Structure formats: C-alpha cells, structure tokens
Amino acid sequence: MSETPGDGRLRVVVVDDHALVRSGVRSELEAHAPDLRIVGEAADVESAVAVVHETLPDVVLLDVHLPGGRGGGGIDVITGCRDLSARFLALSVSDSSEDVVGVIRAGARGYVTKAITPTELADAVRRVAGGDAVFSPRLAGFVLDAFGTAAKDIATTDDELDRLSAREQEVMRLIARGYSYKEVASELFISVKTVETHVSAVLRKLQLSSRHELTRWAAVRRLI
Known part of the structure; x- marks a missing residue:
C-alpha cells in the first residue's frame, strides 16, 4: 500500500546497491534535513521501480550503476517511472561524462557525486524538488558541452x-x-x-x- 503524503516534508527514496551507502544517506539527511523524509530504499532496478511506484516520492536519489533491469542501470529506473511525477537526482561515485550525460538525457534533473556534504545534498534535493537542475561544479560542463552540441x-x-x-x-x-x-x-x-x-x-x-x-x-x- 502506498504511503499517504501529508506532513509537509519532501518525500525521498534512496536507490543504491550498497546498504551502507543507503544507511549513511538516510542518517545524514535525517540529521541535517528535518524537512526531508526517507520513504523508501532499493538496491536494484526492479525493486527501485516498484518502490517509487509504491511510495510516490518527490525526489529519487539514484545511483547510476545498479544491478538488474535491461542493462542500463539508473537509466532503467528512470524509464520505468516515466508515468510518475517523481524527480530524479543522480548520486554517484562516478564523474565520467558518459554517465552524467546519459542519465540526464534519460530524464534526471541533476547529478552530484558522493563527495558532496550532507548539507549540500539536502539542498540539492530541495532544489530538484522545486524544479531546478543541480550539478556538482565540474559536472555541469559535461552537460553544457553535450547539449550545446546537440x-x-x-x-x-x-x-x-x-x-x-x-x-x-x-x-x-x-x-x-x-x-x-x-x-x-x-x-x-x-x-x-x-x-x-x-x-x-x-x-x-x-x-x-x-x-x-x-x-x-x-x-x-x-x-x-
């Protein structure tokens, strides 16, 4: 059964195939951002799509490389949730231009690396929820270069x-x-x-x- 929104907090799902990463993101956001609420977690493509459909979050924090699906990792999660209004913010250790451009073209609203601080991450979630595009400083250039040469x-x-x-x-x-x-x-x-x-x-x-x-x-x- 889907959880029902109502307490005014932004609803967030964390998708990463490492349990320690999911636990760390949850604890850091709960400690630094009381206006955010973690409503679900997932470790692979299939469970991520299911959790997003079940919990209807505002923002999905999404690792780029995930097991399962049809081989596209985080891209498969985004394409599997096109019928929903959730916004996707990639949170990955990878800073390769191919990963950044690929997930943005699939529909993600932003891309930040795991070097980001908890406060910065919370702010990125809020901005993506509000409709902004958010990138770690070096990564924005990849997107500008890619779409500038469309x-x-x-x-x-x-x-x-x-x-x-x-x-x-x-x-x-x-x-x-x-x-x-x-x-x-x-x-x-x-x-x-x-x-x-x-x-x-x-x-x-x-x-x-x-x-x-x-x-x-x-x-x-x-x-x-």
Missing part, C-alpha cells in the same frame, strides 16, 4: 545509423532494451542465428565490443 550529435548519430540496415537498426534497439536473442527472434520473426549475425554486424559497424556498450551508446543517443 545538432552535431544528431548529425553524428544519423551518420552512425546510416551504417546499419533497417533490420540491423531494429535488432539494435531491441538488444539495447535488454531483449535476449530468443526474444528478438520471436519479436521480428527471424531465427536466433540470424539475430546473432545482425548483432555481430551492429557491434562491428558501431565499433562497440559488448551488449553493455551498445545499451549505453543507444541510451545516450535516446534511441531506446
């Missing part, structure tokens, strides 16, 4: 997609969404062997080495 990115993506046949593009999108070879074969009415051939061609043409890289490539380009 037209160039689109042209580059188009060029990359032009390397793939129509069938290869269909296979690419399904594989990037986490479908198994058997599921892709069933969806497209082709054999598993044919799927394997298409996947090999896609990885070769896009110069990628694994399904995980393909998922991240497609997510950054908003192709899934």
Whole structure:
C-alpha cells in the first residue's frame, strides 16, 4: 500500500546497491534535513521501480550503476517511472561524462557525486524538488558541452545509423532494451542465428565490443 503524503516534508527514496551507502544517506539527511523524509530504499532496478511506484516520492536519489533491469542501470529506473511525477537526482561515485550525460538525457534533473556534504545534498534535493537542475561544479560542463552540441550529435548519430540496415537498426534497439536473442527472434520473426549475425554486424559497424556498450551508446543517443 502506498504511503499517504501529508506532513509537509519532501518525500525521498534512496536507490543504491550498497546498504551502507543507503544507511549513511538516510542518517545524514535525517540529521541535517528535518524537512526531508526517507520513504523508501532499493538496491536494484526492479525493486527501485516498484518502490517509487509504491511510495510516490518527490525526489529519487539514484545511483547510476545498479544491478538488474535491461542493462542500463539508473537509466532503467528512470524509464520505468516515466508515468510518475517523481524527480530524479543522480548520486554517484562516478564523474565520467558518459554517465552524467546519459542519465540526464534519460530524464534526471541533476547529478552530484558522493563527495558532496550532507548539507549540500539536502539542498540539492530541495532544489530538484522545486524544479531546478543541480550539478556538482565540474559536472555541469559535461552537460553544457553535450547539449550545446546537440545538432552535431544528431548529425553524428544519423551518420552512425546510416551504417546499419533497417533490420540491423531494429535488432539494435531491441538488444539495447535488454531483449535476449530468443526474444528478438520471436519479436521480428527471424531465427536466433540470424539475430546473432545482425548483432555481430551492429557491434562491428558501431565499433562497440559488448551488449553493455551498445545499451549505453543507444541510451545516450535516446534511441531506446
């Protein structure tokens, strides 16, 4: 049963695959931000989506790399909650531009690293809840660079997609969404062997080495 809002505090869900991190975030926010209320926790993609739907938080503090889902980590949580009004603030040890841009393009409102102080984190939660975009100082540049060259990115993506046949593009999108070879074969009415051939061609043409890289490539380009 969903908890019912009513005490005026901002409702927060903490998603991280490390119990110590979740416990630490909870204790720090409870100690420094009485206006925030932790209403749920989760350690993987599936449980995170379930908890967010159950508790209907204002803000989800979301680690970028999580087990489960279709291989996209925190991105899978965001896409699994698109029907809700919750806002997402990435809280991660990673400060790579690929992670930052990927999760922002998926729909997160901000991205801060775990070096942030409890007071700064509480303020970031409040600002995201209020509709602001919040980033750790160095990370904001990644987002500005990425979105400032959006037209160039689109042209580059188009060029990359032009390397793939129509069938290869269909296979690419399904594989990037986490479908198994058997599921892709069933969806497209082709054999598993044919799927394997298409996947090999896609990885070769896009110069990628694994399904995980393909998922991240497609997510950054908003192709899934």
